[in-house]
Amino acid sequence: MNELDAAGIRAPELRAAYTGCKRINAHHGRTFFLATRLLPARARPAAHALYGFARMADELVDNPEPGSDPALSLDRVGTLVDVVFDGGTPDDPVLVALADTVRRYDLSRELFDAFLKSMRMDLKPVEYRTFAELSEYTYGSAAVIGLQMLPVFGTIGPLSEAEPGAIALGEAFQLTNFLRDIGEDLDRGRLYLPLDELAAFGVSRSLLEQRRPDPRIRAALAYFVARTRAVYRRAEAGVPLLRPESRPCVRTALTLYRGILDEIVALDYDILTRRAVVPKSRRLVVALPPLAAVWAREAFRGGRRLRS
Numbered sequence: 001m002n003e004l005d006a007a008g009i010r011a012p013e014l015r016a017a018y019t020g021c022k023r024i025n026a027h028h029g030r031t032f033f034l035a036t037r038l039l040p041a042r043a044r045p046a047a048h049a050l051y052g053f054a055r056m057a058d059e060l061v062d063n064p065e066p067g068s069d070p071a072l073s074l075d076r077v078g079t080l081v082d083v084v085f086d087g088g089t090p091d092d093p094v095l096v097a098l099a100d101t102v103r104r105y106d107l108s109r110e111l112f113d114a115f116l117k118s119m120r121m122d123l124k125p126v127e128y129r130t131f132a133e134l135s136e137y138t139y140g141s142a143a144v145i146g147l148q149m150l151p152v153f154g155t156i157g158p159l160s161e162a163e164p165g166a167i168a169l170g171e172a173f174q175l176t177n178f179l180r181d182i183g184e185d186l187d188r189g190r191l192y193l194p195l196d197e198l199a200a201f202g203v204s205r206s207l208l209e210q211r212r213p214d215p216r217i218r219a220a221l222a223y224f225v226a227r228t229r230a231v232y233r234r235a236e237a238g239v240p241l242l243r244p245e246s247r248p249c250v251r252t253a254l255t256l257y258r259g260i261l262d263e264i265v266a267l268d269y270d271i272l273t274r275r276a277v278v279p280k281s282r283r284l285v286v287a288l289p290p291l292a293a294v295w296a297r298e299a300f301r302g303g304r305r306l307r308s
Contacts, residue, residue, distance in 0.1 A: 021052030126190035142174030154243035165238010
C-alpha cells in the first residue's frame with residue numbers, strides 16, 4: 001500500500017510536498033532513509049518531512065547558494081516555522097509537509113526553535129572547551145531530532161519515559177558525525193571535539209589542522225569513540241520502550257550508524273583526510289532481513305485487503 005495512502009494523506013499539494021521530502025531523504029540520508037523503510041507505512045511520510053526540514057536548514061548553513069546570506073536564509077525559515085505554529089500555510093513545500101506532521105503528532109514548537117538556534121551557532125567559527133559547553137549545541141542539533149521522531153515511532157508507555165533514550169540516540173548520531181566529519185568540519189572552521197578533552201591527550205587544534213598521523217591524535221580519537229559507544233548503549237536501552245513495529249527501524253539505524261565507529265577503528269583512527277563509511281555490503285546485511293519481514297507483512301496485508 002502506498003505510504004501516503006496508509007497515512008491518510010489525500011490532498012494533491014500535500015502528497016507532492018511529502019514526496020519532495022522523501023526525495024530529499026533518499027538523496028542525502030542513505031542510512032536514515034534505509035531505516036525508515038522499516039517503519040509502518042503510515043509513519044514514513046512524517047519521518048521524511050522531519051528529515052527534509054532538518055536537511056533544508058542544514059544545507060543553508062553548510063552549502064549556501066552563491067551570494068546568499070545564510071543568516072537571512074535561516075531567519076526566513078524561522079518565519080516559516082512561525083507560520084506553521086500559527087496554523088497558517090507556508091509557501092515552501094518542505095514546510096507544507098512539516099506543518100501537516102506537526103499537527104498530526106502535536107510536536108512542540110520548542111524543539112524547532114532549539115534546532116534553529118543550533119544552526120545559527122554554526123554561522124561563526126566553532127570551538128568548544130568542554131562537553132558541557134557543547135551540550136547546548138548537541139541538544140538543538142541532534143537531541144531534538146530524536147524527540148521530534150518519538151511520537152512518530154510511538155511508545156508503549158508515557159512519552160516522557162522514552163525521552164532519555166530518544167535524546168541519547170540523537171546525541172550518539174551527532175557525536176559520530178563529529179568524528180566522521182572532523183576533516184570537513186576543520187575546512188569550515190569548526191571543531192566540535194572539546195578542546196579540554198583533546199588537551200588531555202596533548203592534542204591542539206593546530207595539531208589536528210596539520211592532518212598528519214600522530215599517536216596523540218590516535219589516543220584522543222580512541223577515547224572519543226569509546227565515549228560515543230557508551231552513549232549508544234544508553235540509546236539502545238530506550239528501544240524496548242518504543243512500539244514494537246518501530247523498533248526494527250531504530251535498531252537498524254543504531255546498528256548502521258554505530259558501524260561508522262567500527263570503520264574509524266578499522267582505519268586506525270586516520271580520519272583527518274579520509275571519511276569512514278559503512279560499506280554498502282554491510283548496510284545490506286544489517287537491513288535486508290528486517291526489510292524482508294516488513295515487505296512480507298505489507299504484502300500479506302495488501303493481499304488480505306484485495307480479497308476483502
